[in-house]
Amino acid sequence: MLVVITGGSGSGKSKYAEEVAVDFLHTNFQNGRLYYIATMKSFDEETDKKIARHQEMRKGKGFETIECPIGLGNLKFTKKDVVLVECMSNLLANEMYAKEGSIQSRTKEPLFFQQVKDAIVHPIFSLKEQAGCVVVVTNEVFSDGLDYSEESLTYIEGLGYINQQLGQVADEVAEVVCGIPVWIKKKEL
């Protein structure tokens, strides 16, 4: 089971994604485990605040946090695990810009997309096979003009590529608008 939750900034997508993960666990597993894959790196006061806000939001919901700013492919899970990955935009930025990141290509060439696939798309597909349910949070960064540097445009294209790849194989996809899920793809019950 793969659920993709997207939305703009401040849309309430993270809170909703947590709800989806917690609900799935409680509906499907008596003694399953709930994991939170945290991708944001601490840089400054602002990122610390953001991280603290998210920690506070998920407090008491039963998540075990795994810090994973890069190298998603190294994680291993079992069929009784529910895994929330928060979020694709940070993961892509880390893989592209962190010193140890594995996406070195900076232009919209096949090599770039191959590296994005290897670093992020395939690891998510693998998580989908391993875990009972994977909930992925991603970001809508595509509707605010394209007045960005060539490098930023490559980043946007990379994130769009990830979203499309995940959307294709996902069981469910929702865009969260003002905290409300608008389903783009929904599993038939």
Next chain:
Amino acid sequence: MILIVGGANQGKKAYVKKNFGEDYKIIEDYHKQVEREWNNGKNPIEEAEKLLQSTEKLVIISNELGYGLVPINKFEREYREINGRVNCYLAEQAEKVIRVICGIGTQIK
């Protein structure tokens, strides 16, 4: 209260004019109000709470922001985030939420 959201230039005001009669108090461009409050060091969520104490039937129109890369400018970065949070709060309190795209309204709550 009824909340109308959508991107810029989507026909939100025309939609409201067409669908809501004179017994509603219409508040346009609420995202600009949020910007002023944030600029003046106020807490826009608390200000929204105060607004909702009104006994009038409100229709609040607000833009959706935050559909691009995170801005380099700190104020812009914080403003779009807080505007999103205010919209989440208003949506939670609203009896109806309608999202307008290309002039077409879809009730999402």
